[in-house]
Amino acid sequence: MKSVKLGASIVAMAAVAATAGYARDNIQTAGSSTVLPYATIVAEAFGENFSFKTPVVEGGGSGAGRKKLCEGVGENTIDIANSSSRITQSDIDTCAKNGVTEIMEVRFGYDGIVFASDIAGPSYAFTPLDWFNAIGAQVVKDGALAANTNKTWDQVAGTLGTKPIMAFIPGTKHGTREVFDTKVIEAGCKEAGAYDLYFAASTGADEAAKKADAVKGCHAIRTDGVAVDIDGDYTETLSRIAANKDAIGVFGLSFYQNNTDKLQVATMNGVVPSAETIAKGEYPVSRPLFFYVKKAHLGVIPGLQEYIDFFVSDDIAGPNGPLAAYGLVSDPELAATQAAVAAGTPMGPLK
Amino acid sequence: MTDIMGSAPVPASRARRSSLMAQDALSKRRNAAEARFKIYGIVAIVIAMLALVWLLISIFSVGLPSFRQTFLTMPIELPADKLDKSGVRDVAVMSKVTTVGYAAVIQAALEKAIKEKGIDVGTMTPKDIAGVISLEAPAQLRNYVLANPELVGTTIDFEVLANGRIDGFFKGRVTMESAQLDSNVKPEQLVLAEKLTEAGIMAKRFNWGFITAPDASDQRPEAAGLGVAIIGSFYMMIVVLVLSLPIGVAASVYLEEFAPKNRWTDLIEVNIANLAAVPSIVFGILGLAVFINFAGLPQSAPIVGGLVLTLMTLPRIIIPARAALKSVPPSIRDAALGVGASKLQSVFHHVLPLAAPGILTGMIIGLAQALGETAPLLLIGMVAFVRDYPGMPLDGFFNPASALPVQVFSWTTRGDPGFVERASGAIIVLLIFLLIMNAVAIILRRRFERRW
Numbered sequence: 001m002k003s004v005k006l007g008a009s010i011v012a013m014a015a016v017a018a019t020a021g022y023a024r025d026n027i028q029t030a031g032s033s034t035v036l037p038y039a040t041i042v043a044e045a046f047g048e049n050f051s052f053k054t055p056v057v058e059g060g061g062s063g064a065g066r067k068k069l070c071e072g073v074g075e076n077t078i079d080i081a082n083s084s085s086r087i088t089q090s091d092i093d094t095c096a097k098n099g100v101t102e103i104m105e106v107r108f109g110y111d112g113i114v115f116a117s118d119i120a121g122p123s124y125a126f127t128p129l130d131w132f133n134a135i136g137a138q139v140v141k142d143g144a145l146a147a148n149t150n151k152t153w154d155q156v157a158g159t160l161g162t163k164p165i166m167a168f169i170p171g172t173k174h175g176t177r178e179v180f181d182t183k184v185i186e187a188g189c190k191e192a193g194a195y196d197l198y199f200a201a202s203t204g205a206d207e208a209a210k211k212a213d214a215v216k217g218c219h220a221i222r223t224d225g226v227a228v229d230i231d232g233d234y235t236e237t238l239s240r241i242a243a244n245k246d247a248i249g250v251f252g253l254s255f256y257q258n259n260t261d262k263l264q265v266a267t268m269n270g271v272v273p274s275a276e277t278i279a280k281g282e283y284p285v286s287r288p289l290f291f292y293v294k295k296a297h298l299g300v301i302p303g304l305q306e307y308i309d310f311f312v313s314d315d316i317a318g319p320n321g322p323l324a325a326y327g328l329v330s331d332p333e334l335a336a337t338q339a340a341v342a343a344g345t346p347m348g349p350l351k
Numbered sequence: 352m353t354d355i356m357g358s359a360p361v362p363a364s365r366a367r368r369s370s371l372m373a374q375d376a377l378s379k380r381r382n383a384a385e386a387r388f389k390i391y392g393i394v395a396i397v398i399a400m401l402a403l404v405w406l407l408i409s410i411f412s413v414g415l416p417s418f419r420q421t422f423l424t425m426p427i428e429l430p431a432d433k434l435d436k437s438g439v440r441d442v443a444v445m446s447k448v449t450t451v452g453y454a455a456v457i458q459a460a461l462e463k464a465i466k467e468k469g470i471d472v473g474t475m476t477p478k479d480i481a482g483v484i485s486l487e488a489p490a491q492l493r494n495y496v497l498a499n500p501e502l503v504g505t506t507i508d509f510e511v512l513a514n515g516r517i518d519g520f521f522k523g524r525v526t527m528e529s530a531q532l533d534s535n536v537k538p539e540q541l542v543l544a545e546k547l548t549e550a551g552i553m554a555k556r557f558n559w560g561f562i563t564a565p566d567a568s569d570q571r572p573e574a575a576g577l578g579v580a581i582i583g584s585f586y587m588m589i590v591v592l593v594l595s596l597p598i599g600v601a602a603s604v605y606l607e608e609f610a611p612k613n614r615w616t617d618l619i620e621v622n623i624a625n626l627a628a629v630p631s632i633v634f635g636i637l638g639l640a641v642f643i644n645f646a647g648l649p650q651s652a653p654i655v656g657g658l659v660l661t662l663m664t665l666p667r668i669i670i671p672a673r674a675a676l677k678s679v680p681p682s683i684r685d686a687a688l689g690v691g692a693s694k695l696q697s698v699f700h701h702v703l704p705l706a707a708p709g710i711l712t713g714m715i716i717g718l719a720q721a722l723g724e725t726a727p728l729l730l731i732g733m734v735a736f737v738r739d740y741p742g743m744p745l746d747g748f749f750n751p752a753s754a755l756p757v758q759v760f761s762w763t764t765r766g767d768p769g770f771v772e773r774a775s776g777a778i779i780v781l782l783i784f785l786l787i788m789n790a791v792a793i794i795l796r797r798r799f800e801r802r803w
Contacts, residue, residue: 258535
């Protein structure tokens with residue numbers, strides 16, 4: 001009996017504590033798994049050097065993070081969404097509907113997307129056209145679209161060797177896939193002339209609908225097992241490549257740089273991916289990395305302003321900072337970002 | 352009854368001439384079927400055992416090294432002019448010196464130690480030499496100095512973590528060949544590490560930090576530990592225990608002893624059985640909607656994790672608790688009622704104590720299941736990078752924390768190869784906890800269970 005009474009009183013106490021209201025004193029962030037390692041590095045350094053608590057960093061994906069950001073204002077909602085793709089209009093609308101009217105957009109650097117294969121295998125030099133011809137659902141044959149039957153790389157381009165085509169590409173929920181689709185597959189599609197064929201074959205009502213159809217056609221990946229979607233993260237792609245030495249995987253530059261003893265990287269249009277070539281814009285497959293700050297939480301959550309200032313400072317996000325050491329391509333316009341963060345400029349409408 | 356003796360005699364051609372000495376065809380077939388079945392059974396067991404052994408070998412061979420770590424021990428001079436500009440050991444002023452300042456102090460100390468031991472570093476740059484030390488080391492030293500400000504100006508013997516790649520070299524994960532290709536470590540650094548070991552500066556020892564330290568970022572796998580995760584899991588288990596024991600026992604006692612048998616109680620019973628089979632992620636969605644969005648409880652907090660796991664565990668506790676109550680023979684109840692006890696007295700004085708071992712066993716197995724659960728925690732923000740230890744209860748229940756299975760999950764997704772070993776090490780710790788809980792359940796059952 002005593003234990004029952006004790007249990008009941010503890011439950012009551014917990015309920016009282018819960019309803020009494022709870023003041024959060026740590027920063028809460030969530031979002032992209034690409035940004036996650038950078039965010040944890042910053043959070044760790046922030047916790048070490050400031051008297052504030054170490055921010056809590058969650059993964060979950062860019063879209064999921066932005067959705068959480070837009071759930072509303074209050075201490076049980078997150079303060080910052082990390083994102084490897086730009087916020088969408090529908091996110092902004094959801095935010096506005098839930099009272100999150102002012103969001104700060106902070107671009108803190110760039111991330112390269114690289115094609116890598118097992119260290120012991122042959123090395124590759126790709127172009128976007130090669131990738132489209134290797135894994136596009138339909139390719140151009142004698143001036144018409146036909147199902148893709150290429151089995152080995154030499155059928156795509158004579159210089160690529162005779163290994164069978166086997167590609168591990170990120171699943172559709174990843175921000176990386178979006179970049180892969182637009183910067184590699186779509187570019188290759190246009191180069192091959194397939195885009196024009198899709199456009200001509202489209203039954204869309206106007207120019208815009210036809211364009212959308214053509215893009216959709218270009219993004220279609222063959223489904224006969226040559227290209228495999230990886231819904232997990234890069235560690236899964238890495239272990240798949242370890243098991244299948246002929247395969248080629250799509251990775252983030254930072255992941256590749258931390259596993260250079262197991263992977264070799266392919267060039268794209270003859271450019272070796274590196275922080276320098278991406279910063280100069282020579283390597284074509286790169287994307288900006290963002291985080292989005294809920295302005296209403298500035299001044300409410302202790303340390304939030306200090307954290308975002310610290311994140312974009314030269315010591316952290318600059319070319320000699322720890323983020324660059326981990327694989328971030330630092331933003332050449334970092335000074336402008338720093339000024340915007342210090343001034344607390346909210347983002348304008350999407351262009 | 353038909354008269355067996357009077358029935359027609361069996362025709363001679365179909366008569367069984369069975370003998371104990373020789374087997375006939377039918378017996379042979381039946382014996383063969385039995386032998387075959389035994390073989391199937393043995394094969395099934397062998398397959399199951401092989402799977403288990405393979406799993407354990409792969410986990411232990413990868414994970415055991417994470418319990419040992421490479422450290423450097425060297426005298427570190429703490430220059431007052433660099434670490435304390437105030438000169439009066441004022442911690443507020445001293446904390447202005449960031450980890451960058453302490454990194455320089457450690458680098459100077461290492462260079463001095465190398466010179467004293469007469470180690471030839473060849474053409475290595477100061478940056479490469481400092482690279483054998485973990486990025487965590489400046490933070491270790493800074494925290495130590497801020498906690499003991501009187502040490503500034505003296506020279507202390509301090510132990511710092513070695514870099515993860517250097518540690519990997521001593522564990523066989525990194526070799527001279529892989530270092531050639533690895534952009535994060537150079538073969539010269541490995542040679543230096545070997546010389547430092549010979550000089551007695553670098554050594555491998557048991558790593559308490561793996562059990563007690565908080566998580567660390569991708570750049571310092573060597574510093575990552577399970578401290579926050581163990582506390583978070585422990586807090587959640589307290590919440591689950593405190594809530595589900597009284598609720599589960601009260602529900603099962605009422606349903607088993609007091610409730611009338613009608614359609615409503617039947618409906619409740621069916622629902623409890625169904626709830627026990629609901630996938631755990633569903634409870635996570637429920638927890639997000641009810642506890643965080645509606646009740647306004649904080650994200651990533653053990654209280655929410657505990658509440659969600661309570662919901663998940665309750666049906667799994669009620670079912671064995673009811674079975675334990677049911678197994679108490681009715682004669683006990685009748686005897687109690689017969690000597691004048693009320694229904695409540697008969698239940699609480701006689702039935703419940705006799706059923707207690709069974710209820711507790713069910714409880715512990717339910718807790719063990721809850722301890723290993725990840726999916727519902729994904730949705731309530733506990734799959735996160737948390738570095739601060741949660742506070743003491745009850746406040747600590749509302750601070751962010753991680754959990755053991757969640758830590759395994761997040762380490763397996765990290766880019767640095769050092770985390771592979773860490774993840775398997777965390778699995779070993781989790782398995783040890785589960786084994787202890789199951790052992791307690793078995794001991795309780797053996798000790799106190801009564802059979803009628």
